[in-house]
Amino acid sequence: MTAPLLTIDHLSVAFRQNGVERRVVDDLSLRIAAGETLALVGESGSGKSVTALSVLRLLPSPPVVYPQGDIHFRGQSLLNADERTLRGIRGNQIAMIFQEPMVSLNPLHTLEKQLYEVLALHRGMRREAARAEMLTCLDRVGIRNAAARLNDYPHQLSGGERQRVMIAMALLTRPALLIADEPTTALDVSVQAQILALLDELKRELNMGLLFITHNLTLVRRIADNVAVMHQGRCVERNTSSALFSAPQHPYTQKLLAAEPDGDPVPLPADAPVLLEVRNLSVAFAIRKGLLRRTVGHHHALHTLSFTLRAGESLGLVGESGSGKSTTGLALLRLIQSGGEILFDGQPLHRMNRKQLLPVRRRIQVVFQDPNSSLNPRLDVQNIIAEGLRVHQPTLSAAAREAAVITALQEVGLDPDTRHRYPSEFSGGQRQRIAIARALILKPELIILDEPTSSLDRSVQAQILTLLKTLQARHGLTYVFISHDLQVVRSLCHQVVVLRQGEVVEQGPCDTIFASPGADYTRELLALR
Structure with a gap:
């Protein structure tokens, strides 16, 4: 029998504070073979990310201690390895896609500099050859116009685009084992499908092992060979993907599989007054080049979006990463410059200065x-x-x-x-x-929710949705809900706007759009749920 690529033997991880140990991973054993995808699932706080960080010894010591167990990669103990050995393994043989890209990417460096650093350190490539490799990889993970985007800084990308850059950065090293910690959290369903296909292709091409950490059980069903379910630091069930989904044995696994967003939006009173009116909202970002950073053009992130929201109503904004969803939210908050009109409770926010906006900000x-x-x-x-x-x-x-x-x-x-x-x-x-x-x-009266449930597992997501609905019914709250999770949007929202590359593809009542979408792009998104 072939030796496993990665072996975790009876691992326990604890945080030691004031002489007291609190175990967050308890007696965990896992095996990953070359070419295998093992999905690690469970609620937030169940120990998934701690396990992943332990493999590469990235947790701070102290306060982290390892009371028992060991981790072996190709027969080499990782918990007992010295720093020189670990540096040779990190990135070169084991790569990791972290959960939060804005923390992992350097805000002071362009994408090209950060991607080149990976290729120079781990593959010894010269800049000219590295540039071609970078462009190919960015294109494979779905970054449009990759050559132009190499000069961008992380803050100039959407959340989903930053996550795709992180995926590209990990794949550039062509690792033997890839640890993907919620790699598709910020991505819409169409890009999720593209990334899953890419990971599967690279897994076959490189015979790569994949530890896939997620709370999205739909993705697990698509990509995983085997699944390990964690609860309060312990592995409560492990099985093949097909067996676990068809006949889950542990009550906690059964609970996870049953926790899907459902229900209808909170009923809207017929006499609810208009709270927010948006007319022809547009956003364009200046493109600057040269030593003096002169403006040479504009990137139009949003084109003439219009809608009306009544008190107690929810609007869902859906579409690909980079389609203008988060840009819309920032424009409504007056955190970026925009064209068009924004009327909140009859007040023209687009004409207000910072001092005038201050009392309104408590309400939004x-x-x-x-x-x-x-x-x-x-x-x-x-x-x-x-x-x-x-x-x-x-x-x-x-x-x-x-x-x-x-x-x-x-x-x-x-x-x-x-x-x-x-x-x-x-x-x-x-x-x-x-x-x-x-x-x-x-x-507040209006809350702009920018992917508020994207990092939550399904059971907690259901809890948050219930909370949002309860608060909406109790206080008449109005929501602008930005999401790529169409099931969540359908459960919470009365209206939906579908965006693509800054353009409105389709908008209308949520029930109507979901039942009979008029645009091909909307039908494509719904088919990928």
Whole structure:
């Protein structure tokens, strides 16, 4: 029998604080063979990412300790290896796609510089040959006009485009083992299908092992040979993909498979007043070149979008990464310049200056796509969530602020006793719930939700959707919901706008669009659900 590529033997990982160990991975054993895809699934905080980071010894020590077990790659112990050995393995033989691309990409360097660094360090390529390799790889992961985008910086890309760059960066090294930690979280369904096909092609081409970490069970069914289900740090079930989906044995696995978004949007009162009216909203970004950074053209990210939202209504914005969804959200918040008109409760936001906008901002809140970038790592959760209260309700007492934070944490399903921890001590999904709590605490009238459930597993996603619906029914909240998850959009939204390359492809009532889409592109998106 062929020896496995990666072996995890009875691994336990703990965080040691004040002499006390808290185990986050407990007695885990896994095997991955060359050419095999093993999917690691489970709720946020179940130990999936900790396991992945342990393989490459990327967790800080202290506070992380390994009470028992070992990890072997091609017979070499990784937990007992010295730094020189690990440097030879990291990137060269084992590559990793991290969950949050904005944290992994250097904001001060262009894409070309960062991609070339990978090829120069790990494959010793010269710049001319490396450029051709970079363009080929960017094209394979779906970056349009790759030659022009090499000079872009990470902030000039959409969340999905940044994730595709991270995937390209990992694949450039042609590794023996690829660890993909939520690699398609920020990608729409069409690009997800493209990336899965690319990973499968490279797996066969390189006989590459793949550890695929995700909470998206639809993707697991498509790509995985075997599946390991984790719950509270332990592997509760492992089986072939077909056997696990057809006959799950563990109650927790059965719960995960049953947790799909369903239900209808909150009923909209017939007499609900108009809260938000958008007319011909357009956004163009200047293209600058040369030493003096002169403007030589414009990239039109959004063309003449118009819609009307009543109080208590939800609008879903769907489309490919880079189609203008997040750009629309930033324009509505007046965080970027735009053309057209934005009327909120009759007030022309497009004509207001920063001082005039301040009292309106309490009534309009946002949950950003990448919680690790939007949460201050130097503040604890208590101060992060209470920050808005200090700005908009400065006379509120410290005790009242703390009580409001506790209530907000309970509403999003987090233990209030964790409010004195820092963002780094939470999983990706837990950080997203903290971001949602920060928006909810000011009791706004309009919330712009930019992929708020993209980093959450299905069971927590269902909880957040239920929470959003409950709050909407109780307070008459209005949502602009940006997402590539069409099932979530259908469950929450009354209207939907389909965007592609900044253009409106189709818009109308959600039920009508889903039942009988008029555009080919919409039909393509629905077919890939």
